[in-house]
Amino acid sequence: xxxxxxxxxxxxxxxxxxxxxxxxxxxxxLGGLGGGILFLTWVMSSFVFPxxxxxxxxxxxxxxxxxxxxxxxxxxxxxxGQPPVFYRAYVTATSIIKWxxxxxxxASFGDLFWLLGNWSPESPVLGWISVFNFFGGxxxxxxxxxxxxxxxxxxxxxxxLSTLKAHSFWSTPxxxxxxxxxxxxxxxxxxxxxxxxxxxxxxxxGLAAGHEVHELLHVLDIILAFAELTILLIMxxxxxxxxxxxxxxxxxxxVKGSMAGWFxxxxxxxxxxxxxxxxxxxxxxxxxxxxVLVLCGGCLLRFMCVWSDDRQPLPDxxxxxxxxxTADKRLFTLYYKEGKELERGQNWAPRENMY
Amino acid sequence: xxxYAMAIDQKRCVGCHSCSVAxxxxxxxxMDIIYNPVLGGVVEGEWPNVHxxxxxxxxxxxxxxxxxxxxxxxxxxxxxDGVVWVDSKICxxxxxxxxxxxxxxxxxxxxxxxxxxxxxxxxxCKERRAMEPGKDPYCVQTCHQHARxxxxxxxxxxxxxxxxGRSDTFRLMEELGTDPQIYYIPDLGxxx
Numbered sequence: 001x002x003x004x005x006x007x008x009x010x011x012x013x014x015x016x017x018x019x020x021x022x023x024x025x026x027x028x029x030l031g032g033l034g035g036g037i038l039f040l041t042w043v044m045s046s047f048v049f050p051x052x053x054x055x056x057x058x059x060x061x062x063x064x065x066x067x068x069x070x071x072x073x074x075x076x077x078x079x080x081g082q083p084p085v086f087y088r089a090y091v092t093a094t095s096i097i098k099w100x101x102x103x104x105x106x107a108s109f110g111d112l113f114w115l116l117g118n119w120s121p122e123s124p125v126l127g128w129i130s131v132f133n134f135f136g137g138x139x140x141x142x143x144x145x146x147x148x149x150x151x152x153x154x155x156x157x158x159x160x161l162s163t164l165k166a167h168s169f170w171s172t173p174x175x176x177x178x179x180x181x182x183x184x185x186x187x188x189x190x191x192x193x194x195x196x197x198x199x200x201x202x203x204x205x206g207l208a209a210g211h212e213v214h215e216l217l218h219v220l221d222i223i224l225a226f227a228e229l230t231i232l233l234i235m236x237x238x239x240x241x242x243x244x245x246x247x248x249x250x251x252x253x254x255v256k257g258s259m260a261g262w263f264x265x266x267x268x269x270x271x272x273x274x275x276x277x278x279x280x281x282x283x284x285x286x287x288x289x290x291x292v293l294v295l296c297g298g299c300l301l302r303f304m305c306v307w308s309d310d311r312q313p314l315p316d317x318x319x320x321x322x323x324x325x326t327a328d329k330r331l332f333t334l335y336y337k338e339g340k341e342l343e344r345g346q347n348w349a350p351r352e353n354m355y
Numbered sequence: 356x357x358x359y360a361m362a363i364d365q366k367r368c369v370g371c372h373s374c375s376v377a378x379x380x381x382x383x384x385x386m387d388i389i390y391n392p393v394l395g396g397v398v399e400g401e402w403p404n405v406h407x408x409x410x411x412x413x414x415x416x417x418x419x420x421x422x423x424x425x426x427x428x429x430x431x432x433x434x435x436d437g438v439v440w441v442d443s444k445i446c447x448x449x450x451x452x453x454x455x456x457x458x459x460x461x462x463x464x465x466x467x468x469x470x471x472x473x474x475x476x477x478x479x480c481k482e483r484r485a486m487e488p489g490k491d492p493y494c495v496q497t498c499h500q501h502a503r504x505x506x507x508x509x510x511x512x513x514x515x516x517x518x519x520g521r522s523d524t525f526r527l528m529e530e531l532g533t534d535p536q537i538y539y540i541p542d543l544g545x546x547x
Contacts, residue, residue: 019450019463081448081463081472088428088447097427097451165531166421166457311459314527315410316395 018309023079025306028157029186029299030072031104032179035153036187037065038107042147044213046140052209055118055139059198061191065150066111068190069104096160103152110146114139154183161305168246169308174235178301181231185224186298188217189275189291218287222279225294229272232301236263250308262304271297358437359479360508360536361495362515362524363411367502370396370409377497378413381480388462390414390477391494408542411503413494414439414460414477415527415535422452422461431474436507437536438479446473457531479505508536 041058077086089101117139158176165171195217196210240251254263270293278290370393378390391413398407416439423431423439430446433439441452441461452474453461461476480492490496495505506515515538524538 019453079449081446081450081474085447088430088445089449090427092424092427092429094424095427095451096425097449101427163425164421164451164454166455166459309454311457312528314394314412314458316397317392317459319397320392320394 018307020306020309021079022303022306023075025303026299027072027076027079028161028179028306029302030068030075031100031153032157032183032302033186033190033295033298034065034068034072035103035107035150035157036183037061037068037190038111038146038150039148039154040184040187040191040217041065042143042150044216045143046147048216049209049212052212053203053206054209054213056198056203056206057196057210057213058191059115059118060194060196062111062115062146063198064190064194065146066108066115069108069111069153073104073108096156096163100153100156100160103149103156107146107149107153110142110144110149114142114146117142154180154187157183166311167309168244168312169239169250169310170305172235172239174231175305178228178231178235179305181224181228182298182301185221185228186295188221188224189294192217192221193288193291218279221290221294222276225272225276225279229268229276232267232272244312246310246312250310253308254304259304259307262300266300267297267304271300356435356509357507358509358536359416359505360437360515360519360538361413361416361479362504362518362522362538362540364502364504364518364540365409365542366540367500368393368409368411368498369500369502370407371499373497373499374411374494374503377493378477381483381493382475384475388475390460390462390475406542410539411494412458412460412527413537415458415533415537416477416479417536418534419532421455421457421531421533425451425455427451434481438481439476440478440481441474441476443473443475448472448474450474457528457533458535 041062045054045058077083080086089097092098117137155176158179161167161170161179162172162175192214195214196207236251236254239247240255243251253259272294275290275293275297278286278293372393375389375391375393378384379388382390384390391411393409393411395408395410398405400406416437418437420431420433420439423433425431426446427449428445428447430442430444431439431452432442448463450463453463461474463472463474480490480494483493484490491505495503504515504518506513508515508519510516518540519538522538522540524540526535526538529535
């Protein structure tokens with residue numbers, strides 16, 4: 001291979017600093033969604049509509065929140081190097097991960113106890129669970145615990161990334177605000193999709209209260225989508241114009257680089273603008289589609305942020321790892337990771353050495 | 356109090372990578388992990404005054420390490436002598452410290468065996484120095500150019516203290532406030 005072709009082939013290769021996989025992105029999304037649902041449920045039940053009977057209306061949203069948190073934790077544990085010893089995460093007080101683990105535990109148990117305490121004996125789904133109704137006496141306490149912890153989880157997902165100041169794109173106060181706004185927005189969508197959906201008896205008063213909650217969340221989701229759009233654009237465009245070199249590189253990738261399609265079409269249009277328009281139109285079907293799009297947009301935001309973990313390179317670091325040739329990477333991957341036999345010249349060819 | 360540090364004389368380094376090889380051999384590292392890559396090697400200057408500027412790296416064993424307080428299990432630790440290390444028996448492989456390190460000097464051994472993945476890093480050959488007191492880390496001992504100088508920076512009579520005292524040094528990404536303990540004596544300028 002001549003040098004020009006070699007340089008052309010390898011000109012776009014950049015040493016990747018990706019350490020966290022897709023599991024962390026899903027965990028951040030599901031954690032934010034679950035935490036947001038719990039927080040909004042608590043606020044609606046305790047402060048906005050304190051007298052209304054919203055228990056049955058909120059059964060399914062809270063069940064979805066529990067599923068989200070448990071599934072998110074599953075992905076988090078799966079991503080660990082040593083999943084069987086995940087319980088060690090609770091040890092160090094200075095670690096943000098520890099506080100995240102504590103909040104997730106409080107939220108999931110608070111929500112579980114609330115669900116068990118309010119499980120109706122007439123419910124066609126697992127009615128026998130009503131034997132746990134002794135939890136019902138403390139229903140308000142469980143919901144408050146889950147709601148407060150849920151708020152903590154929403155904030156924590158963004159703070160966890162922003163404390164890692166090695167990654168310039170994450171290390172900004174805007175990221176926790178963006179993640180919290182997005183978590184609230186997706187939580188509104190999640191609640192609207194599942195409100196009053198529990199297969200049990202919902203009284204007329206409950207249905208009316210549920211309708212009022214739906215209306216309120218509808219307006220709230222419009223405001224949140226607008227706020228999220230503003231924060232996202234300000235953050236990315238300010239990085240592009242006035243960020244350091246690493247921030248600029250990531251922002252360029254988002255705005256006009258390899259991730260531009262995902263950013264403009266996926267996140268801005270499908271995840272924010274179209275739901276905004278559909279929600280404003282007021283149509284019920286359009287509202288449902290908007291909720292689904294908001295959820296997809298929130299998930300895409302977490303993926304894009306987790307994959308934007310560029311670190312300021314050391315002097316000539318990219319060049320060094322660039323010279324560990326793609327062929328050598330293939331050798332490492334196939335031979336050492338997958339244990340495949342390699343034949344020189346066929347599925348592996350040694351290339352230039354480190355000098 | 357003892358505080359270990361390293362000085363790297365860029366005038367002496369010829370980019371032979373023998374420190375990387377020695378480290379990998381002593382620590383029995385898998386193929387995808389390098390504790391002390393020798394970066395740089397770009398040709399600078401104009402003929403006949405040209406030189407190649409090598410930047411041998413390793414864990415900076417910072418005084419204010421980002422990677423220690425973020426560890427949820429307490430596996431990432433710093434000794435009183437300043438050496439930052441990971442207790443593989445406690446580490447659960449969450450990779451927060453790997454993401455926290457601004458220098459990218461931590462690695463995971465995930466590629467070797469799943470369910471036994473923990474974070475690895477340079478420890479200034481902590482085990483070796485415990486077994487053979489007075490010995491230098493392997494990368495220091497192997498460097499035939501004596502480009503790596505290791506020692507107690509708090510001891511005014513140590514070679515490293517004297518060298519740093521009479522040289523113009525710089526440290527990588529000092530602006531982050533981590534107070535790295537690897538001092539570079541640049542190729543141009545340097546020892547007075």
